[in-house]
Amino acid sequence: MEHHVADSFGHWSEICSRSFVPLLACPRTLTTCADDDFTAHITTRHLGPVRLAHVSSGASRIVRSGRLIAAEPREDVLLSLQIAGAGTVTQGGRQAHLIPSQAALYETDRPYELRFDRPMSEYVVQAPRSLVRIAPAAARRSTAIPVAGRSTTVLRHIVQELLTAEESLDAVQGEMYGHIVLELLADGIRTLDDGEVEGALSGESLVASAQAIMERDSADPQLTIESVARRLGISRRSLEKLFADHGATTPAAHLRRARLRRAERLLVRSDATIAAIGYAAGFSDERTFYRAFRRCHDMPPNEWRTRQGRHHAG
Template sequence: MTLALRTADLPATERFEFWRSVVCDAFVPLRAEPGTDDFHGRLRSIHLGELQVTEIDANAHTIHRTPRAIAASDHDYFKLGLQLRGYCVLTQDGREAPLTPGDFAIYDTTRPYTLAFDDSYRQLVLMLPRRLLRVAPEDVGRITAVRVSGRQGVGALVSPLLMRLADHLDEYETPGSVRLADNIVDLLVTLVADRLEIEAPCPDSGRRALMMRITSFIESHLGDHDLGPDTVAAAHFISTRYLHKLFRDEGTTVSCWIRDRRLEHCRRDLRDPLQLDRAVGAIASRWGFADAAHFSRIFRSAYGASPREYRLTSEPTGEITLSVADREY
């Protein structure tokens, strides 16, 4: 179900107060300041799988994510803002990202940020759980408020796709939208990995590049039942001991990384409407789980439900539930 809200039907004196409420409900608690006495705003939003996709068309105002607003939040998200029309300046982690049409930037709702719109604008905002981008905590500050051009590199793949999504938002509320969401997330993961490799600090760049090659190798071999530390180390001509050290420095282990990525792919397949006829055991085997009982146990531990229960309760509806609690004005 598409959420559609606009200020046009309200008296001028009530419009911005209504808009302030709308953006808090649709995203996270925020502080909003008007940039004009004659404010107009329109918002449309849908859910694609775990992605919330929102198109905003409004005139001048400023949005602040403050420490107080952060403390009022229960969930952690990354947001991506794609400029469709007009101009925006995103500020976070001591950087400014000036966005013109086709440009986008990522920001983190667990840290303060500001979005400044000096005139009328149109923007697409993607909001997704932070875990989906698989960014190590120490690396988050290197990807936020970094302008990504929609005219080169991976950005030239992401930007046109999202612009098309914004122009035809209502058309994507279909069962296949879950697969589209997964493809968008995969593109964003590629973008972030590319950005981290480019921006890696010189003393550490070799290790970061090696880790990216290793995790990419793991991702492409998840279906191999014998995938493990020895296999991964041999494929990269390093010792198993050094491989374990690399993952320990990331706060995890090789086996946990492999397991978590396998579980994530299984979870995606289980909520995919196009795979409802595929047996749970077949999905588990596809992603490297040879023992169905073991898979069921660790899936329940990770997601709080058995694979079959999760499949029954995960049919996407596209609905957005709004809350009026914990706003900051």
């Protein structure tokens, strides 16, 4: 993750331009003194081509002008999820006035403006439009419209978790979370394009959300497939069918693999006993952990740890 702080609009323009696309940060009104008491900070995390950001700043305007677009064309979509304060997203002749729990979409290949009349905080999701499984015309029809649906609520929780966790993600986790974010982003756009205010998550988004819950909470031995399904408001059988319908492994296999990945990291990074690592990774007892690990790696965890130590030493 990256963290940046700015104490002037010029510096904030540079940081925003590096973090997203070329942008101009300026006072919210012409009469506002340029840098009086202005501060802003941003935390970003990359999930492959998907970027997440937590932005907090004083009152300001963020502008993506036609000139900036011509200088560096980009075809990304962004979703602002308001956390605190209020904001306005303007694009294509529409304005979305956002309060906490609301979100709005905008595109980088057309001029837009973000306006904040007082201190604010928001999450931002940015992704190449080509990776969001939605028709470009549907995305264009959905910009600068406030939305507050299940998909954006789930997305906000996932983004918050990813931006507050200090733990680094391996390549597999990064790719999986990137897929989850893209599915939820597409679901939010479909909700906007269909003119709905609150709608059920699609099957793909339910699978993605279940996978996110398992990855995030796999260390909890009380986490079961039943409890994951319950959080999503569906039955275990329905969740298993959704996984099968969308070409995923079974929910039980996904949860077991998430726990094994956690155990692998602990085996390499700590000197804890095998039993302690099994419990810390979410397994209910040492024997269950031992058997699951051996089935996955064709060797017990203590031998795998020794080999990893030799590999790194070499």
